[in-house]
Amino acid sequence: GENVEQHPSTLSVQEGDSAVIKCTYSDSASNYFPWYKQELGKGPQLIIDIRSNVGEKKDQRIAVTLNKTAKHFSLHITETQPEDSAVYFCAATGQFYFGTGTSLTVIP
Amino acid sequence: NAGVMQNPRHLVRRRGQEARLRCSPMKGHSHVYWYRQLPEEGLKFMVYLQKENIIDESGMPKERFSAEFPKEGPSILRIQQVVRGDSAAYFCASSTTQGLTDTQYFGPGTRLTVL
Numbered sequence: 001g002e003n004v005e006q007h008p009s010t011l012s013v014q015e016g017d018s019a020v021i022k023c024t025y026s027d028s029a030s031n032y033f034p035w036y037k038q039e040l041g042k043g044p045q046l047i048i049d050i051r052s053n054v055g056e057k058k059d060q061r062i063a064v065t066l067n068k069t070a071k072h073f074s075l076h077i078t079e080t081q082p083e084d085s086a087v088y089f090c091a092a093t094g095q096f097y098f099g100t101g102t103s104l105t106v107i108p
Numbered sequence: 109n110a111g112v113m114q115n116p117r118h119l120v121r122r123r124g125q126e127a128r129l130r131c132s133p134m135k136g137h138s139h140v141y142w143y144r145q146l147p148e149e150g151l152k153f154m155v156y157l158q159k160e161n162i163i164d165e166s167g168m169p170k171e172r173f174s175a176e177f178p179k180e181g182p183s184i185l186r187i188q189q190v191v192r193g194d195s196a197a198y199f200c201a202s203s204t205t206q207g208l209t210d211t212q213y214f215g216p217g218t219r220l221t222v223l
Contacts, residue, residue, distance in 0.1 A: 043114075043214035043215050044212055089150060090149065096167070098150045100150040101149075
């Protein structure tokens with residue numbers, strides 16, 4: 001089965017700086033990689049996703065990059081704001097396999 | 109279009125009681141997934157269902173846990189004879205087609221506390 005590792009587990013950045021979260025996966029057949037944001041007391045919300053036929057996708061301040069050869073993908077948040085503070089999860093393919101989460105804190 | 113709905117949002121049970129968690133998928137979605145999240149941990153897959161069918165229950169404990177998604181009505185996750193270790197947040201997600209490449213949309217979760 002798939003194994004998804006996510007780093008770092010916690011991340012603190014100053015408002016306006018960039019944040020990067022990385023995930024690696026083990027199953028070379030994986031071809032869909034979503035990212036979810038979970039705020040306290042709420043369910044995960046999809047923020048961006050990427051499929052294996054592209055290497056990068058961007059949506060305003062959020063971007064995701066995928067390196068299929070190295071089996072890793074990353075979430076990039078630029079110009080961070082306090083409201084970006086949350087737990088972020090990556091997932092691979094069937095979404096049955098989630099990373100362990102990254103708690104992001106943006107310091108005003 | 110209403111999102112995924114779960115109820116109750118909070119559920120308190122004493123050890124040995126039964127817990128029933130309900131999930132109504134988004135309109136037009138026929139695939140439902142249940143996940144469990146322990147405090148400070150990630151999401152763990154439990155079961156994947158379509159209407160009247162269990163597709164994958166590899167993540168669900170063999171005893172005391174069961175799930176269904178009837179032809180009419182919400183999906184139900186049932187936990188019999190609850191123990192303290194069952195205390196967690198249980199999330200339901202739904203998608204339009206088979207989940208391997210389709211986006212899953214999550215509900216707000218049910219927080220189960222076992223006393």
